[in-house]
Amino acid sequence: MNYRVIKEDDLFLLTDSSGNIHEGDEQGLGLFTKDTRFLSQFEVSVKNLEMILLSSNAAENYIGTIRLTNKEKVENGEIKVWRESIAMERKRFIAEGVLYETVSFRNHNVYPVELEIGIRVDADYKDMFEVRGYLDGQEGTHHPVETGKDRIRLSYTGSDNVERATIVTFSPQPKTISEKEAVYTFSLAPFGTAEIDISITPEIDRERPQTRDRSEAIRRLEESYRQWDAACTTVETDNETFNALVNRSKKDIRVLLTDVGYGQFPVAGLPIFAVPFGRDSLIAALQLFAINPDIAKGTLKTMAAYQGTRADPWRDEQPGKIMHEIRCGELANSGKIPFTPYYGTIDATPLFLVLAAEYYHWTGDEAFIGKLLPNIERALEWVDTYGDRDQDGYVEYFQESSKGIANQGWKDSGDSLVHKDGSLAKAPIALAEVQGYVYDAKIRLAAVFDRLGQPDKARGLRESAEKLKADFARDFWMQDEEFVAIALDHEKNQVESVTSNPGHCLWSGLLTEEQAQKVADRLLAPDMFSGWGIRTMSTKSTGYNPMSYHDGSVWPHDNSLCVMGLKRYGFHDHANRVIEGLIETSKHFEYDRLPELFCGYPKEEGYPIPYPVACSPQAWAAGTPLVFVKVILGLMPDVPAGIVRLSPSLPKGINRMVIKNLRVGNGSLDLLIQKYNDVHTTLKVLHNSTGLQVVTG
Structure with a gap:
């Protein structure tokens, strides 16, 4: 820096x-x-x-x-x-x-x-x-x-x-x-x-x-920092690099917290994006559950407060849509830019739904979800109407605002969607990971609606999700690459780049078991895994550039979602290799901090190469090591069902982990995980005030 x-x-x-x-x-x-x-x-x-x-x-x-x-x-x-x-x-x-x-x-x-x-x-x-x-x-x-x-x-x-x-x-x-x-x-x-x-x-x-x-x-x-520390989970291991990384992340998240009247939530990052961001704030809140679940509530309330209410092409707004970014300076106030707020994001709305469902399963806070239910229903309606522009079952984006954003997924740079022949994909575009977020949201929310006594609504969501999964397996699978295409373009042709985006589909549970195995193996193959982390694009793809913002760089938050996906499908060793690479990466950056992104050069070249204008600190980069805690524990709470599932797997270099004040439901857990050899890891519950059954394996 x-x-x-x-x-x-x-x-x-x-x-x-x-x-x-x-x-x-x-x-x-x-x-x-x-x-x-x-x-x-x-x-x-x-x-x-x-x-x-x-x-x-x-x-x-x-x-x-x-x-x-x-x-x-x-x-x-x-x-x-x-x-x-x-x-x-x-x-x-x-x-x-x-x-x-x-x-x-x-x-x-x-x-x-x-x-x-x-x-x-x-x-x-x-x-x-x-x-x-x-x-x-x-x-x-x-x-x-x-x-x-x-x-x-x-x-x-x-x-x-x-x-x-x-x-x-x-x-x-x-x-x-x-x-x-x-x-x-x-x-x-x-x-x-x-x-x-x-x-x-x-x-x-x-x-x-x-x-x-x-x-x-x-x-x-x-005193406010002491209160933040007291409210967060404590993580101690026998790996000082990992300890420093987690502690740094907790500090960085704290400094990025802001309250615009609805509770604390993380802004995207410094120095450019110290403002409410739909996608970034939602993903960061999802990353934070194992450390501080309170942030999810403030994030949900903030996003709900700014939920779209009308069709306004200038702001890419539609009823039920979750905003992308708010600006409140002179240019926004005088109408020269549409960021009041601007809604040009395709993934914030399904991510809002995923966060709401995760919050419910983590906390069991049925009263809050009841209050949020109108926002959830409007967001679901947006997914199936405005989100699916041509009613083909896929959510796609198209820029309508003259001063909006052309590419409206997380890879929002102008050159991030590249065909095999080098041409750029044209909108409307259906991104692979967005279909995953939609699938996950519907599956998770089906359980919520069951709990709330709306079985017909739950059944409709499950049927819609299962149809999406079947169609996706057919339309997005690249037979030659044995991998998922990053997107479908305006003519429903696959955008045939090998990228990290399908790792998000692992996180969402959208892939079949056979597809998941092939995607997991490819993400850890040399063309995708630099040794420091998973690249945004394969070295074998046409658009690859290790210095590119989205076409070959390594983004820690992107890796964190891939890691959760690898864990979800049971690829513990794959997940641990990525975790190990990023822990090692942190030693090469100031303050033991993972940056927003870094270049995609291979580890054999000696050290990770910084990207010249990366935000630092940045919310979802700071959230990445906190995801590692959840993944290492294999932590999956289902408070309404009365259980907490744990499936611990310690990466190399960590043989002992002590977790204190892990808040789930209305109580907390203290845990001890120890690894004695490559196949023998033990879990001991030191304290449990949650009233929930701890299920292992």
Whole structure:
């Protein structure tokens, strides 16, 4: 990472490694909230010394610490300040909508040193889509800068008639404040110190969060992290790399949590996608059940609140459809982009249904599912009507919005659907994995409707699902490759690329036993498995490129769904090989963190190659190691039926796993899994307050 990011709720700061946002930044750095950049410049400099970076750390996500020191200062051949004798530290955190930073200095010389400190700020109030270079043409008005003895106020009224402002406050009072710069002069005594406190508060239409005493602000923030840890499952193994990976994921998920009024749910990722995302948030919530099932409820409520209500081609909206992405900046508010929200995703609606069913089976929360039932029924209706455009039994997508997304599955880049001859598939397109999500949703929800006393509805869902499974086996199976096609194109021709997408069909249970065996073996064959993980596309396929976003790279979340599928069909060794590869991968990335994606080069080349613009942290990448916990345990709760199924299988390098506070239903489990050799693994239930029967095997 060549940037540093901290976040809390809807506010995040993205700077270079030295903690600065330079004037004229073209890297997308800034302080952001509500899809708007509230700081486009933030530079702290020592005007009379040249400083160099010592260390830069944001491992905790909510707090960043940057340390610098000075180069030697020479005047007329005489050393005035020895090198590395002035220590500078920048410590910052975000709490309750305010950015706090403390800049401190320490003199390690036996003589006093004069320092002149400049703090420059500016705000361009660009929409995130402008910052990322997707659109341009800001049409609002920047107002004159307001200054006081200890503050600077920058402001702007957008074309959406919203006034946005940034209040920068300094303590102690600076020597001078000009239009956009505060200047301090310090005479540091021998071994003396000095400190500057800065608070930066975004303001929208004259409303802004309360600025607290910073010790109270950090106390409240740290307490919220302690509460998160206490609510999560504890995982301890004899493999320190895996322990670090799981702990990192829990921290990353916590920093990505946001609440827009319906409960906490994970936004997609930093720095570009710190907004509600249908597909990403739903998959991340599915990944989190073994660690914290509460997040599923907040995610479901949020998605239900924004469920489509009308046919609106501008936003690719239809009744019952689950949204893709919400933006709330100037471009969205003024109608220049359709993200208010935008509904151009084909998989969010069936994934919403899968999450609802999984939540019910994991928690037994019949009261909540009863309240959600109208949303579930509308989503099911969308699947069978608007989702199936030509009534052929498959859910397909087609972009209607002029400023929408063309490819509306998770592989949404323009070149992600490639025929064998190299041509790109044309829409409407029926993706393989989406049919799997639909099948899984209907099978799971049939059990829910049975429980709710609606057997006719349950029977109809099962019959529809079984017909889909039979048709899919016929229409998507590539005889030459003995593998599932990624999609059917607008003429119902197979898109004959070998990709990772059929691994999702394993997760959904859509494949026949014979097909599942062949798909599982191919996913672990050298053309698909790099040694670090399963590639998005086979090295033998026409469109393969190891540096491509979707045509040869490795996505951890994609692997996590494949791993769940491999486990579902009983391919324990296949699943463990993928888990082992990604555990090893994490050691090569900063903070022991799996990135959004990395390049698909083979492991024989020595180390995983980073993808240049991967989000980090990213929700479904952070969720991947948490899926591994579920898969290793072979955990399948069915709370309404009164049982918890466990089928543990430890990968190489892990011989002992202790699980505490694994919440299922109305209680929790503590478990001990031990492996004595390749064929002998034992499971011991240390604690069970769920009232459920634990079934093994």
